[in-house]
Amino acid sequence: MAEVEIKQENLVFKKSKLILPNVMHYCPGCSHGTVHKLVAEVIEEMGLEHETIGVSPVGCSVFAYNYIDIDWAQAAHGRACAVATAIKRVNPEKMVFTYQGDGDMSAIGTGETIHAAARGENIVAIYINNAIYGMTGGQMAPTTLLGMKTATTPYGRDPKLNGYPYKIGQMLAHLDGVCYVTRQSVHTPANVRKAKKAIRHAFENAMAGKGFNLVEIVATCNSGWKLSPVASNEWLEQNMLPFYELGDLKDTTKE
Amino acid sequence: MKETIIIAGFGGQGVLTMGKILAYSGIMQDMEVTWMPSYGPEMRGGTANVTVILSDSAISSPIAHEFDCVVVLNQQSMDKFESQVKPGGVLIYDTNGITHHPTRTDISIYQIDATAECARLGQAKLFNTMILGAYLKVRPVVKMENVMAGLKKTLPERAWKMLPQNEEAIKHGGEIIRQIR
Amino acid sequence: MAEKEVKLMKGNEVIAHAAIRYGCDGYFGYPITPQSEVMETLMELKPWETTGMVVLQAESEVSSINMVYGGAATGKRVMTSSSSPGVSLMSEGLSYLAGAELPCVIVNCQRGGPGLGTIQPSQSDYFQACKGGAHGDFHLIVLAPNSVQEMHDFVADAFELSFKYRNPAMILADGCIGQMMEKVVLAPQRPRKTKEEIAAECKSWALIGKTDDRERNVITSLELKSEVMEVNNQRLQAKYRAMEENEVRYEAIQCDDADYVIVAFGSSSRICSATVEMARAEGIKLGLLRPITLFPFPKKPIEELAARGVKGFLAAELNAGQMVEDVRLAVNGKAPVEHYGRLGGMLFSPDEVLKALKEKLINR
Numbered sequence: 001m002a003e004v005e006i007k008q009e010n011l012v013f014k015k016s017k018l019i020l021p022n023v024m025h026y027c028p029g030c031s032h033g034t035v036h037k038l039v040a041e042v043i044e045e046m047g048l049e050h051e052t053i054g055v056s057p058v059g060c061s062v063f064a065y066n067y068i069d070i071d072w073a074q075a076a077h078g079r080a081c082a083v084a085t086a087i088k089r090v091n092p093e094k095m096v097f098t099y100q101g102d103g104d105m106s107a108i109g110t111g112e113t114i115h116a117a118a119r120g121e122n123i124v125a126i127y128i129n130n131a132i133y134g135m136t137g138g139q140m141a142p143t144t145l146l147g148m149k150t151a152t153t154p155y156g157r158d159p160k161l162n163g164y165p166y167k168i169g170q171m172l173a174h175l176d177g178v179c180y181v182t183r184q185s186v187h188t189p190a191n192v193r194k195a196k197k198a199i200r201h202a203f204e205n206a207m208a209g210k211g212f213n214l215v216e217i218v219a220t221c222n223s224g225w226k227l228s229p230v231a232s233n234e235w236l237e238q239n240m241l242p243f244y245e246l247g248d249l250k251d252t253t254k255e
Numbered sequence: 256m257k258e259t260i261i262i263a264g265f266g267g268q269g270v271l272t273m274g275k276i277l278a279y280s281g282i283m284q285d286m287e288v289t290w291m292p293s294y295g296p297e298m299r300g301g302t303a304n305v306t307v308i309l310s311d312s313a314i315s316s317p318i319a320h321e322f323d324c325v326v327v328l329n330q331q332s333m334d335k336f337e338s339q340v341k342p343g344g345v346l347i348y349d350t351n352g353i354t355h356h357p358t359r360t361d362i363s364i365y366q367i368d369a370t371a372e373c374a375r376l377g378q379a380k381l382f383n384t385m386i387l388g389a390y391l392k393v394r395p396v397v398k399m400e401n402v403m404a405g406l407k408k409t410l411p412e413r414a415w416k417m418l419p420q421n422e423e424a425i426k427h428g429g430e431i432i433r434q435i436r
Numbered sequence: 437m438a439e440k441e442v443k444l445m446k447g448n449e450v451i452a453h454a455a456i457r458y459g460c461d462g463y464f465g466y467p468i469t470p471q472s473e474v475m476e477t478l479m480e481l482k483p484w485e486t487t488g489m490v491v492l493q494a495e496s497e498v499s500s501i502n503m504v505y506g507g508a509a510t511g512k513r514v515m516t517s518s519s520s521p522g523v524s525l526m527s528e529g530l531s532y533l534a535g536a537e538l539p540c541v542i543v544n545c546q547r548g549g550p551g552l553g554t555i556q557p558s559q560s561d562y563f564q565a566c567k568g569g570a571h572g573d574f575h576l577i578v579l580a581p582n583s584v585q586e587m588h589d590f591v592a593d594a595f596e597l598s599f600k601y602r603n604p605a606m607i608l609a610d611g612c613i614g615q616m617m618e619k620v621v622l623a624p625q626r627p628r629k630t631k632e633e634i635a636a637e638c639k640s641w642a643l644i645g646k647t648d649d650r651e652r653n654v655i656t657s658l659e660l661k662s663e664v665m666e667v668n669n670q671r672l673q674a675k676y677r678a679m680e681e682n683e684v685r686y687e688a689i690q691c692d693d694a695d696y697v698i699v700a701f702g703s704s705s706r707i708c709s710a711t712v713e714m715a716r717a718e719g720i721k722l723g724l725l726r727p728i729t730l731f732p733f734p735k736k737p738i739e740e741l742a743a744r745g746v747k748g749f750l751a752a753e754l755n756a757g758q759m760v761e762d763v764r765l766a767v768n769g770k771a772p773v774e775h776y777g778r779l780g781g782m783l784f785s786p787d788e789v790l791k792a793l794k795e796k797l798i799n800r
Contacts (some may be wrong), residue, residue, distance in 0.1 A: 050645045053510070065654045073509040075658035076532050079502035082494065086506035087521040087643065089490045090462045090514065094645065112502070115495035274618065279444050282619055288444065288615035294470055294555070316710035317616050317703075320785035408444070 016040040018049055020068045025063060029229025030059055031219035034186040035128060038067045038196045039099070042203055052095040053087050055080045057104035060134040064099050078109025081116035093104050097124040097209055102143040103133045106168040113168065115187060120177025120211040124202040124250045127168070127214060129220040129244060138224035145243060150224070165243070173250040179211030181249040185218045185241070187233040198248075205253060220245045256311050258396045262386075263304035263326025263336055269383030272409065274305035276387060280322075280397040280405030281309040289317035294370045302331050309396055324394055326386060328356060345393055347432070349386065364436040365393055372431060380417075381424035388428025399425075441622045442557045447587040448614040450622075451543055451607075452477035452515060454591035455489070459628040460541075461512035462490040464503035466522060469555040471545035474517040487628055492648050494616070495747035497522040501529030501542075509655040511634040511642030513595050517543035519550060520561050527570035531603060534574035534672070537641075539598035541591065542576070543607045545614035546779035548754075556781025557611030559702060562758035565608045573669060575676050577605040578730040580701040584618035592623070597683060602641070607720035608730060612703035612753070631779070634686025676732075685728035686737055690716065694723030695755065696739055696797055698789065699763050700752045703726045708752050710786035711793070720798065730759070738766035748797035749773045752789050754782075772797060 018040040026032045043052050049070055058077035065072035075083040080098035080184040088096040098105075104159060105113050105127050113125065132150055133139040139152040143165050147156040157165075173181045180202055184195035202213035218231035218240050227235055260277070264270045271292050279289040291306045302403040306316050308399045321341045327333045333355065340346050342361045351370035384406070391402065406421055408413075451474045451606055453465060465475045475493060485491035490507075494500040500516045507514035518526060521545045533540060544565060548558035563569075564577045577597045579590045590607050590765070598605035629637070635644055646652045659665040687705075691697055700708040705726040715722035725741065727734045738749070748771055751760035760775040767773050776792035778784045 050647055053643045053645070055506070062658060065652070065656065069646065069652050071646045071653045073506060073643055074536075074654065074658055075505070076502060077527055079498070079505070079529075081507070082499040082502035083506035084464060085492070085499075086464060086490075086503035086514065087510055089492060089503075090507045090512045091510050091644075111495060112499050115499065233677070275444065278617060282442060282444055288617075288619060290444070291612070292615055294611070294615045315713060316786050317618075318707055318783050318785060320787065347523070390583040 004114050013174035016044045018044050020067055020069050022066045024067060026060065027040045027223045029108040029220065029222045029232060030060075031130065031217065032039070033129065034192060035126065035195070035217055035219070036064065036067050037184070037188040038192070039097075039126065039198055042196065042200045043068070043070065043095070043104070046200070046203060047088075048095045048203070048207075051093065053091070055084045055087070055096070057098070057100040057109075061099050061101060061102045061128065062135070077102055078107070079112050080104065081121070081123070081125060082108065082112040084125075085116050085119070085121045088121060088123050090188040092122075095203060097126060097203070099126045099133070100128070102127070102129045102131065102141045106166070110168070114172065114175070117178050117212040117214070118170045118175045120179075122206050122209045122211060124199075124206045124213045124215065126199065127216045128219045128222065129216055130219040131165070131240065132221050134221045135226050138221075142246075147238060159163040167244065168248050169214060172212070172214055175212075177212050178214070178250060179205050180212070181216075181254050182251070183218060183244060183246050183249065185236065185246055187220065187236050201208065201253075210253060216244075256309075256396070257314075258309045258324065258394065259306070259322050260308075260324040260326065260394075261304055261319075261322050261336060261339070262304045262326040263302065263332035264330070266301055266303040268303070268328050270303045270328065271305050273387050274307045276309050276384070276402070276406050276409045277309070277397070278405070279408045281404040283401035283408070284397050286310060287312065287314050289314050289430040291317045291389075302329065304332065320327040324390065326390055327414035328386070333357065340384065346391055347393060360436070363393075363434065365389070365432050365434050367432045369428065369431070372427070378424070380421070381420060384421045384424040388425030388430035391425065392429035392432055437616070440466070440796060443620055443622060444617050445551075445584060445620050446473055446615060446617050447581070447584045447609060448473035448545065450478045450584050450588045451591060452481065453622055454588040455515060455756040456481060456483045456487055457491050457623045457625050458595060459487065459513060459593045459626045459627055460489055460515055460591075460595070462492070462507045462514040463516065464492050464500040464507070464514065465516050466494050466497045466500050466518065468519045468522045469743060470547060470557070471517050471519050471614050474543065479577050487625070488701065489628065495526035496500050498529070499783065501526035504539060504540045504542070505529055505533055505536070508533065508540040509643050511638030511644060514627065515541035515543070517545065519547045519594075519613060520549050520558070523561065523564065527564070530576065531568075531570035531572050531574060532657050533604040534576065536655050537573060537602040537672075538604065538655065539595070540601050540604050541594040541598060542604060543609060546608065546610040548779065554781035555611065555752065557783065558756040558779075558781055559610055559701060559704060560756070560758070561603060561608070561757060562730065562753065565606055566733070566762075570648075574672060575679075575731050577601065577603055578608050580608050580728060581613055582702050582705045582726065584613070584620045588620050588622065599637070600713040601679060602744070603675060608702065610703050611649050611781075613637070639655050669677045683729060684732045684734050684736070686734035687726040687728060689724040691723035691725055691738050694722055694741070694748065695747050696793060696795065697720040697723045697725055697746050698750045698752050699727070699738065699758065699759065701730060702749060703783070704754055706787055707784060707786055714786055714790050715793070718786065722793070725760070733762045733766070735762070735766040738763060739768070742767040742770040746771055749787070750797060751775045752784065753777050753791070754784070755779065
């Protein structure tokens with residue numbers, strides 16, 4: 001193939017300068033890469049790269065600090081919102097966000113999340129909900145759908161045995177300290193654009209001291225789901241979105 | 256000089272505060288002091304006690320197993336602490352609710368009817384300073400001026416208007432205490 | 437010079453005053469007896485209106501220690517306090533703090549266990565405090581105050597040591613020291629560190645916002661490559677050895693001519709200093725060695741006393757025999773080492789300890 005000269009006028013996409021040149025450890029087709037890109041773009045576009053501190057969880061995105069070029073703290077499993085609370089409290093001028101999966105935030109970290117939200121901490125929690133534990137090899141998450149097969153629900157999630165999935169967005173939305181709760185996805189370009197807007201809105205709210213912000217991204221895990229990336233996107237539309245409906249659940253800035 | 260005293264009674268009688276006034280009075284007289292309370296559910300109506308040590312030199316243990324003086328303000332405390340007065344030491348008690356009076360003969364024993372006196376005066380809040388006055392009459396370990404300074408340090412500023420009544424109560428406690436043995 | 441501020445205060449109250457006066461940036465805690473006065477005092481003093489110090493009541497000890505992790509990650513001077521069951525809940529966080537090499541101060545106002553146990557004073561968390569107390573090979577710096585004044589002073593010392601070594605430091609007190617009132621001289625108010633001072637001191641590691649002249653800072657205890665993780669561990673171990681070399685603190689009372697030596701820390705050491713007075717009055721040449729740092733433990737002075745010919749050591753502690761193991765290691769068979777303790781929130785009295793000394797060592 002002939003070398004193509006890259007000219008400014010031909011560019012249709014430019015990687016954010018905050019995305020580091022490290023090879024990502026995420027599986028091909030994983031939603032994390034897209035969400036990382038959106039977070040990096042929002043930070044760069046808001047000019048906050050010197051002011052932002054991220055908190056990474058335990059789970060697939062534990063290594064988020066290898067991909068976005070800002071200062072990061074890696075938190076113990078589930079404790080990201082407690083860690084972020086203190087970072088923001090002792091550095092109120094900073095932009096502080098957590099980046100957590102469904103296991104980290106809505107299983108082991110439910111308590112820390114609810115209380116940070118109830119206190120109205122001026123932070124953003126980005127919540128990747130793919131209904132499965134990716135890093136440990138595909139076990140059931142609190143968000144695993146009924147009937148869904150995982151390593152610990154090999155015959156499908158049975159509510160009598162495994163209980164029901166729950167929606168932490170709905171739980172947090174009624175708390176007075178919470179400013180903005182939205183549920184987005186990144187499985188189509190249109191959804192990616194909406195998700196980016198939502199992340200930006202949340203970041204702006206946090207910097208303006210309006211309270212706690214939750215941006216849930218309904219995501220795929222093609223390795224855990226044992227589907228191809230394209231089939232995962234289809235499965236997401238057919239199975240995840242009817243239960244995890246997209247859209248804003250709360251936005252006090254519009255009230 | 257070293258004085259080890261325990262004040263014991265019900266929560267709500269001002270036991271811990273009386274100890275604190277005494278300890279602060281000691282500080283006003285340049286003494287070393289420790290104040291060690293019983294703590295926990297006692298705060299909510301059970302028995303309460305506080306060990307106060309006043310000394311001219313550094314205090315080693317804040318915990319004691321026998322006392323120069325024991326001030327007893329209810330029967331449970333009498334049952335528990337009569338035996339812990341040092342031989343030759345002093346036991347002071349308020350007579351209210353006491354059914355089994357002390358029996359030891361190797362110590363000095365004093366009575367005061369402070370509960371009854373406070374009821375008569377309609378001044379229940381002065382109970383602990385009246386007891387303090389009674390104690391200081393028997394064991395004048397700190398000067399009155401230092402007691403008043405200690406009292407002022409102990410009370411929050413909003414309660415300073417009560418200082419004259421408390422001074423009266425301290426004096427009155429000294430007047431109504433009587434030796435029975 | 438300004439007149440000294442002498443106050444009568446509880447050990448717990450003094451922790452709060454000292455934190456403010458020594459320029460602490462944040463306190464994160466959860467109520468538990470017998471140390472709740474720490475946060476109560478802070479809330480009453482409202483330091484956010486004066487020094488700008490943050491005080492936050494968390495929803496659990498798990499959350500408080502992770503808040504400490506967050507605050508410490510930004511180079512700020514942050515602390516928490518709790519009592520035994522609460523410190524157990526914090527143990528995961530302590531391991532992460534040590535692994536991520538974050539400076540901070542934890543106060544444990546011990547009560548008797550195990551489990552919910554009692555609210556009365558105990559020293560039964562010695563192992564937990566001094567041997568790591570959670571997963572992984574790590575140590576906290578552990579200071580054991582035995583007076584209300586030391587509760588005050590050790591807040592400054594603990595912060596200093598924790599920043600010197602980038603390692604969490606614990607003040608291991610107990611219900612006795614926390615609840616007791618004594619005279620205390622409060623330090624003059626020191627300003628909190630400015631942004632610029634923190635940047636100068638902690639720029640190489642703290643999360644103060646990435647600047648163009650440096651790589652991003654990442655606070656983490658994670659390293660999946662074992663060969664790198666081994667190096668990380670060796671670095672931690674080297675720090676602990678340096679602490680053992682440079683930071684040992686102890687007090688020796690009448691040890692020079694002693695035939696027998698009591699080893700006791702914290703509130704026990706106060707009680708045992710009275711035992712020494714009683715023994716000396718009886719003509720028994722008794723000394724007291726009080727470890728002030730429990731980690732690093734004062735091995736050398738104990739070793740030297742054993743080498744000089746002390747006839748026996750009694751470790752007197754409010755537990756079933758924990759520090760006694762470190763005393764035995766230091767004495768290394770040169771003399772008998774016995775233990776005397778009370779359990780479950782009971783205190784011993786000076787004469788009880790003297791009786792135990794006679795039974796276990798002098799008349800055996």
